[in-house]
Amino acid sequence: GNSVTQMEGPVTLSEEAFLTINCTYTATGYPSLFWYVQYPGEGLQLLLKATKADDKGSNKGFEATYRKETTSFHLEKGSVQVSDSAVYFCALTRRSGNTGKLIFGQGTTLQVKP
Amino acid sequence: KAGVTQTPRYLIKTRGQQVTLSCSPISGHRSVSWYQQTPGQGLQFLFEYFSETQRNKGNFPGRFSGRQFSNSRSEMNVSTLELGDSALYLCASSLTSGTGEQYFGPGTRLTVT
Secondary structure, eight states: OEEEEOOOOEEETTOOOEEOOOEEEOOOOOOOEEEEETTTSSSSEEEEEEEEETTTETTTTEEEETTTTTTBBEEESSSOOOGGGGEEEEEEETTTOOOOOEEEEEEEEEEOOO | OEEEEEEEEEEOOTTTOOOOEEEEEOOOOOEEEEEEEEEEEHHHHEEEEEEEEEEESOOOOOTTEHHHHHHTTTEEESOOGGGOOOEEEEEEESSSSSSSEEOOHHHHEEEOO
């Protein structure tokens, strides 16, 4: 079946450090891939997306590249800020079947210290 | 533009009772999806509605049901509540069906005692 696996958290970094959160997926066909972020006490917000192989999604300094050969969509940011502290979810939707069903990874908590 | 709103934000119910949660999508959005978030199971898809029709359903028992109205507002109902139904229920809207680009509400925190 379709699934998403993220690296275990929590991830604790100092401000201005480089961030990588690993995400790999299993899916039939060619899914669309997403990163969502959840700040404390809030719902999820779409951070970035990629819909086909080699696409790079980017937003607010975050980037992720759709790698079909390694079935990965790792999230990166060059210099994190305290305000980036949140839970990050990698997710996919299947292209076929016209479904909006998001399949999420388990989430990775990021804590950035000043 | 107003975001997705969910009511109520917090709810405490007793085992065996039923509950109805409400979701108002972003104006112009015609698709509404519901998700359950728990520490143990993470985020799980419940159902997706588009133009008052259920387009997709997750792997939940029949106690979980939903509907969508002509103005795209949606409700979900859980009957015969169990302790394990305690969770954050998130509603998300999108312009059309079949997209993972969804806009989430703040959620309804349901506690079953």
